[in-house]
């Protein structure tokens with residue numbers, strides 16, 4: 001049986017190549033919005049953090065109609081930290097639109113997602129996007145994409161992929177660069193003729209693979225997946241299978257996608273992508289099966305975490321002043337709740353009831369969680385990110401990343417030098433329209449803290465991307481931060497005078513009028529050692545002119561660290577304190593005498 005009235009596709013690409021913008025255009029052209037409706041740009045990037053950062057974090061489903069055929073579309077995230085999610089949602093579809101930026105060409109994540117799509121034998125359509133770019137290199141990019149397919153050992157059928165040229169932002173797709181199409185019709189038509197319709201046994205016992213979970217305040221957990229076999233109806237009794245485990249459950253409501261909404265339906269069948277409520281403890285990877293003859297689908301593999309951080313209760317002198325949820329119980333409940341839907345995340349208890357180790361797929365994966373929690377009103381502290389090692393054949397192995405860097409020629413030397421000490425190996429270098437593209441393999445450890453160094457060294461002119469490459473035996477020590485911290489000597493409020501008297505030591509992280517505590521990091525020392533400073537110092541008022549003189553103090557501009565920068569910055573003996581209002585850096589040991597004793601002890605033992 002073949003569902004000719006249906007097509008299921010995913011849009012995959014490297015970050016920023018225009019996936020969500022293309023979905024906008026597809027929605028618009030299939031009449032999902034009223035003609036006078038005001039629609040936000042990248043409407044599928046619906047959560048706050050996605051809008052602020054302009055990136056997709058969670059994959060999302062939508063559906064449009066074209067010529068009486070329903071097209072289910074999955075928009076996926078392009079950032080490498082969410083690659084596992086992309087792999088998982090590919091379970092729902094029969095084909096992919098692989099977007100490639102007409103200037104950038106194939107990038108590390110293009111390769112990753114294409115490999116996954118080819119492995120799952122999905123039908124690929126290549127969309128060269130942003131052909132309106134003045135610096136487009138369409139011809140070369142087309143060749144590079146073909147080379148990528150060959151490198152990934154695509155079979156003959158896959159190598160025969162169709163290519164479409166698009167300006168997603170204007171909603172135009174063409175079959176060749178000189179065709180005068182004004183809309184996406186060529187893409188829709190191709191999609192319907194080339195992407196196979198869902199096939200299978202519509203009369204067999206039900207099987208649905210749970211691929212994504214959503215959480216709805218009113219109805220609780222929502223399981224999303226594709227009907228692989230049979231039919232499903234609301235209120236139906238089913239079995240939920242997970243490995244050896246099997247239990248009975250009852251489907252609550254059943255939905256399919258229609259534009260941006262979920263529409264309630266009575267039943268659905270083979271090939272449909274459905275959302276189901278009422279199955280409270282269902283998990284990703286479970287099979288929802290016929291109650292009478294339950295049969296499990298093959299399990300989906302989930303990528304293992306590569307990076308871990310310890311989250312602990314906030315015990316700084318300012319604890320509880322800015323957040324609503326501050327106890328170890330709050331932290332514990334929130335983290336374990338996250339694991340239910342965020343499948344590539346792992347949370348483990350530690351020796352201390354106040355600390356939990358949280359492991360994820362990379363820095364962004366973890367920092368998005370931290371940012372989400374602080375917006376919800378949580379206060380806590382996070383330690384230095386730690387790369388997760390693995391024993392392979394008795395050898396201690398570490399994760400490697402494939403790093404790709406585009407820089408103007410003149411910065412090549414500076415970039416290479418920084419990467420050398422981080423144990424990166426150059427694997428390829430090509431010149432592209434005035435840019436150098438360099439590819440490296442580098443231990444994931446070596447990347448921690450590299451992004452800000454890279455931005456400084458290239459004066460913001462470079463682009464860097466990385467994606468998980470594999471494991472290899474430990475590459476040896478990589479030196480950490482070369483500069484010490486400027487540490488507040490006592491609690492108080494910073495003054496212009498205080499900061500003025502400290503700023504020559506290095507770079508300040510605070511501005512005048514900020515509350516600080518003893519042991520808080522207020523800047524970076526120009527030297528290797530930590531140094532205690534007093535940014536709260538007040539000038540002795542000796543005469544009437546002093547306040548005027550205070551105003552005349554020239555303060556250098558501070559470096560205000562973002563959450564990601566703060567996490568990359570800290571050392572083993574330091575923490576980032578996160579609250580809904582502030583991000584502070586601190587020494588783990590706040591009292592300066594205790595810290596001095598501790599330092600002496602570690603020096604003695606070395």
Ligand SMILES: Nc1nc2c(ncn2[C@@H]2O[C@H](COP(=O)(O)OP(=O)(O)OP(=O)(O)O)[C@@H](O)[C@H]2O)c(=O)[nH]1
Pocket residue numbers: 013014015016017018019020021022042054055056057076077078079129130131132133166167168169170
């Ligand atoms: N010039 C040009 N810019 C485009 C086009 N399509 C998208 N963009 C821009 O590219 C940027 C990224 O677009 P998105 O749609 O967010 O890209 P994405 O692939 O969904 O990104 P992630 O989900 O974060 O991986 C935005 O600034 C878009 O306006 C296009 O056809 N031409």
Ligand SMILES: [Mg+2]
Pocket residue numbers: 019020021045055056075076077078
């Ligand atoms: Mg997107």
